[in-house]
Amino acid sequence: MxxxxxxxxxxxxxxxxxxxxxxxxxxxxxxxxxxxxxxxxxxxxxxxxxxxxxxxxxxxxxxxxxxxxxxxxxxxxxxxxxxxxxxxxxxxxxxxxxxxxxxxxxxxxxxxxxxxxxxxxxxxxxxxxxxxxxxxxxxxxxxxxxxxxxxxxxANTGIPESVNGYGKERVLRAPCQGTVMHKREIGDFINKGCVICSVNNEPVKAPFDGMLRGLIMQGASVKKGLKIGDVDPRCKKEYCYSFSxxxxxxxxxxxxxxxxxxxxxxxxxx
Incomplete structure (x- = not known):
């Protein structure tokens, strides 16, 4: 050993x-x-x-x-x-x-x-x-x-801790079962309402202005409700490429x- x-x-x-x-x-x-x-x-x-x-x-x-x-x-x-x-x-x-x-x-x-x-x-x-x-x-x-x-x-609550006043809104979830197609990339600044990705052509939109800190890989097959993205309201690009x-x-x-x-x-x- x-x-x-x-x-x-x-x-x-x-x-x-x-x-x-x-x-x-x-x-x-x-x-x-x-x-x-x-x-x-x-x-x-x-x-x-x-x-x-x-x-x-x-x-x-x-x-x-x-x-x-x-x-x-x-x-x-x-x-x-x-x-x-x-x-x-x-x-x-x-x-x-x-x-x-x-x-x-x-x-x-x-x-x-x-x-x-x-x-x-x-x-x-x-x-x-x-x-x-x-x-x-x-x-x-x-x-x-x-x-x-x-x-x-x-025990897991399923609700992320608040960051700058945003909690569960920070997490993007698949609206349906299907294949993920990217519209934006990790590290992009995004405005509220813009389309980040789609699942079987159903759009997933930014819940608030922020930076896309995480996004499941292009072409991934996902189930409805699966976490597929992470929006960070702090808008610091270095946070996207370093451990939290x-x-x-x-x-x-x-x-x-x-x-x-x-x-x-x-x-x-x-």
């Missing part, structure tokens, strides 16, 4: 911030993804490597690897390998020190506390001490980034949990 090797399930914006921080702190990180990731904040998500072959966020590159044999060479090259393996079959071969569920799916889709010496999960849907060793709080507020060793994270304060807080909580476990694993009598 390699105490520096961490396997992550999910390379969305929060998971990518975690992977980035762990990588920068000297850990070797592998990201497991699905074949067709539907990420909204594509510019800060390593899952985008599945679509484009690679993804660079804040100076750290992730690359898509096609086989298990390609994982270690990618790590040796200084990259974060992204491997299509939603069931985490690679665990037996990698024998990671920690497995982290960062899918933000709000439910346990196969995580098991016995998967590795340390198992973590981000957000609601998991019970610490039962599903995983610990859960990291992802809801904005006083406890954001807290490590929960007993119990669960705060929330993502950094969650990543800090994960790093603390990993280091705490490593420290006590070395001192079994304390």
């Amino acid at each position: 390699d105490r520096k090797l961490i396997l992550m399930r999910g390379g969305g914006d929060l998971g990518s911030a975690v992977a980035h921080k762990l990588y920068r702190c000297g850990f070797r990180v592998v990201i497991s993804e699905v074949e067709n990731p539907l990420v909204v904040r594509r510019t800060v998500s390593y899952a985008q490597a599945v679509i484009e072959g690679e993804s660079i966020v804040e100076g750290v590159k992730a690359v898509l690897v096609k086989t298990q044999d390609d994982i270690i060479p990618a790590i040796s090259h200084g990259d974060i390998p992204v491997f299509i393996d939603p069931q985490l079959d690679i665990i037996e071969r990698l024998k990671p020190y920690a497995v982290i569920d960062s899918t933000m799916s709000k439910k346990n889709r196969g995580m098991n506390i016995q998967m590795a010496p340390l198992t973590l999960a981000l957000g609601p849907g998991f019970k610490a001490k039962e599903d995983v060793d610990a859960v990291i709080e992802t809801k904005r507020g006083h406890f954001l980034g807290r490590i929960i060793y007993n119990g669960q994270a705060i 304060d929330k993502a950094r807080a969650v990543a800090g909580g994960v790093l603390e949990a990993v280091l705490h476990h490593l420290h006590h694993a070395r001192i079994p009598n304390q």
Whole structure:
């Protein structure tokens, strides 16, 4: 077992911030993804490597690897390998020190506390001490980034926290089932009422003046109600290409949990 090797399930914006921080702190990180990731904040998500072959966020590159044999060479090259393996079959071969569920799916889709010496999960849907060793709080507020060793994270409300007075309006959702076609791109300034994209020719309009911070990939097949975009009223282009304060807080909580476990694993009598 390699105490520096961490396997992550999910390379969305929060998971990518975690992977980035762990990588920068000297850990070797592998990201497991699905074949067709539907990420909204594509510019800060390593899952985008599945679509484009690679993804660079804040100076750290992730690359898509096609086989298990390609994982270690990618790590040796200084990259974060992204491997299509939603069931985490690679665990037996990698024998990671920690497995982290960062899918933000709000439910346990196969995580098991016995998967590795340390198992973590981000957000609601998991019970610490039962599903995983610990859960990291992802809801904005006083406890954001807290490590929960007993119990669960705060339940999902489905309503984003307010930014400059805008809450649920910030999230764009598919008006119907169908295929997404872009009219605007991430980083564009948009005026209230302008068409951002369409789903099966049904327009999705800007709810207020702002900047398009996230937009699901062109041609994605989506279900009605799925989150497909993110409008930011702060209108700062750099926010579109960097991790959020929330993502950094969650990543800090994960790093603390990993280091705490490593420290006590070395001192079994304390």
